[in-house]
Structures are given as C-alpha cells and as structure tokens.
Amino acid sequence: MRILSDIGKYILLLRRVIARPERTHIYKDQVFLEIENLGINSLGIVAIISIFMGAVVTIQTTFNIDNPLIPLYTVGFATRQSVILEFSPTIISLILAGKIGSQIASEIGTMRVTEQIDALEIMGINPASFLILPKIAAAMIINPIVIIISMFLSIFGGWLSGVVTGLCSSADFIYGIQYAFHPYDVMYALIKTIVFAFLITSISGFHGYYTEGGALEVGRSSTRAVVHSSIAIILANLILTQLLLA
C-alpha cells in the first residue's frame, strides 16, 4: 500500500515541479550550476569505469571465441554492441543513480530538515520547482553527453586491451566496430539515457523533499533514492527496449 501512496505523492510533486518558473533567468543559472555539479563532476568515475569495462568486455569476448570459423573482428563488433546498447546507457546510468541520486536526496533532504525549504516557501517561492526542476533539466541535458563520452572511452578501452594483450589486432578491432553499424542503436541508447536521467533526478528529489526528521532520516532518504531510482531504471529499461527495438 505504501508504494501506491508514494507513487501518488510522487506524481503530485511532479505537478508542482513543472509549474511555470517564477524567474526564468535564475532557473537558467541554476541549470548551468547543476550541469557542473551533476554532470561534469561525474566524468572522472564514468571515465575510469568505462575504460576498464570496455577492456574486460573485449578480453572476455576473445576468450570465448575458440571457433576458428568466427572471424576476429567479431570481438570489435561485440564490444561495440554491448557498450552502445547496454553498458553505457544502462550500467553507467545505474552508477550515476548511485552518485547523483544520493547527492540530490541528501542535499534536498538536508535543506528540508534545516528548514531551508520552509524558508523558500515563506518567501513565496515554489520550493519543489525551484530545487528539483533545474536538476532534472541539467541531468537530461548533460547525461546523454556523459554517456556518449562513456561509449567512446569503453570502445577505446576495448581496443587498447586487445592490442596490448595481442588478443586482437588493431585492424580487426577497428573493422569490427564499424561492421553492421546502425545509427538507430545510438538513438535508442540516448532515449534510454534521457528517460533514466529524468527518473534518477525526480525520484531522488522526491525522497529528499519528503525527508522528515534529522540527519538519520537524510541518510535513509538518500539510500532510498538510490534503491528506488535503480529499480525504476531497470524497469524502464525493460519497457523501453521492448518499445524501441521490437
């Protein structure tokens, strides 16, 4: 039952979030600030994970091809497909759910328990929109860029590991990553990313906004934000894949 009432509360909050902003230019500044906070500051971890995951995917694939009839460029092909279709959009979004989800929930949750949200409200500002909308917008703008960077880095990591270990030649790999390339796959990945960005920021904002109590509850909200946005991502992934690729 709790989940149903939470979903209802979440939808009501979203309605307040998308209310028309009072001062558009302030919102614009906030969006740029959040792009830096949520996007640029996540690049480090995304880069490290992407390079290493790309490398591991490549090595795993080569080890699993023991049939001499399968050409070596399959390694490049398989790496590209797994990176573009699932690894970058879904796994990196899950990692971002952990990073920016907990950040958003604890930031807004702390503002709630220290009455900063009440202070905004008393000034006649719509705090839900003022605090959450710029974060949603920023993530929906910057996450696709982060994910594209992640795709390049993962494929680069794959190439590097193939060449360094000598398991796959540079020429084979590069032929493989160009083989049977459908631009629509990237489109599909970016659509997923944008939906995930919305889910992460709005769900985490929701948990932060409805924090009640003190420091302990802020911690709980941020855990809940991560768990619930991750579940939402997994479910949305299933639905979107069915809708977009079927």
Add this chain to the structure above:
Amino acid sequence: MITAKNISKSFNDYLVLDDVSLEFKPGKCNLIIGQSGSGKTVLMKCLVGLLPVDSGEIYFDTRVISKLSFNEMKNIRQDIGMLFQGSALFDSMTVIQNVMFPLTMFSKMSNAEKLDRANFCLKRVNLQNVNKLFPSEISGGMKKRVAIARAISNNPRYLFCDEPNSGLDPKTANVIDILISEITQEYDITTIVNTHDMNSVIEIGDKIAFLNKGKLCWEGDKDEILHSENEILNDFVYSTELTRRLKSHP
C-alpha cells in the same frame, strides 16, 4: 491585522495547540511567550501557513489563509519576512547572497541596488566584513543576525521572528530587540516574536500572549505582566533568582 480564531493543531493524537484565539496588532511588537515545548513554533508556522491547522481560521486582514489559492498565498508571502528558530540560511550561498536572495527573486532592483540594500540590512544587525563567508563559517549568533537581515531585506509588512535572540549575548540580544521594535514602528509592520527571554518581554512587549501547554493562558502588555495575578504566568516570569529579587526590591 493578523487574527487567529479557535485554532487547534495536533500531531498524531498529541494536541499541541488547543483552541487558540489571538489578535496581533499592526505597527506593534506582538510577543508569544511560553516554556519550551509549549507550542510557540507550531503556532507561528500555522500562522504563516507552513503547517495546516486541524480546525479554526487564520486571517490576514480579511483573507482566510486556508482558503487562498497558491498564487494568492504567494502574494501574501512576498510581504512576509520570517526568522526561523534554527536560522535556516541557505548553505550553498554566502552571507551576502543569502540577504540578497529575496530581492533577487522578487524585486526589480539592479545588482548594485540589491547589494546596497543587503549591506544596509547587515549593518543594522551589526554585521560587517562577513559578506563573503558561508553560513558554515560563522557563529550561531551571527547566523541568527544574518537571518534577521534576510527577513527584513524585502521590506516585509509582516515580520515573524522565532526566538530572535536565543543564543546571543545579552548586549547583542538587546541590539536585536531594539532593532525589531524600531523596524516595526518605522515601517508600521505587524511583528510577531516568539521568545522566552524576559528581557525582550520588558523591552519590546507591546502585546504579550502567554502560551501554556498549547492553551492561551494570559494576554496583556509589558506593564501588566509584572503585576498579574495569574499563577502559571508568575511561575514563568519569576522563575529565576534575578527576577524574584527584582520583585521583592522593586
């Protein structure tokens, strides 16, 4: 004029405000006093609409705040300045940005004008050279004063202060009391102050309401409070050695 009519408020069966009716005089300092836990903060939050009441009505002049739309409420709120008990400064902003924030959101001032106004407000609460610091870098009493500066920056018509001088030394506390009373008279605003500091009561109490366990127990002004027959009130007023001595040797 702000009026509360028969308001009650409870949290999970625990009755915090029990049928409280009060009138707050415009152009005067209206004090709400009472022991810790007596419901002062809850009453103030109900008055400004941050907490919904269970029953009763709150009037701002002729407007009933529970019946207002979001936009009508917004208009009233732009006339409200409020100091929270815990200061509630925005910790992502510097002191000067905090004070300028209401102006940035709602006034058409230029940046230089906003800065002037914010500096003026900070000066009135005796704060200088802290403009660039963040709330985490200043003391509790300084935070309180920044919060007062923020509350008055937008020239409010209604000023709500939840314990403006708790945590301040007696001298600064007095400066704040006098500031609040001066602003009230100067701009003819309706000021409501929660306090349990008897110094403030005697200094600025144009109208005083004494809350006890969620009930309105006594009403009067600063002269009447010293000679009341109300036992619960006297218990509160003469709870310290200092006040008892003053009573026996006036």
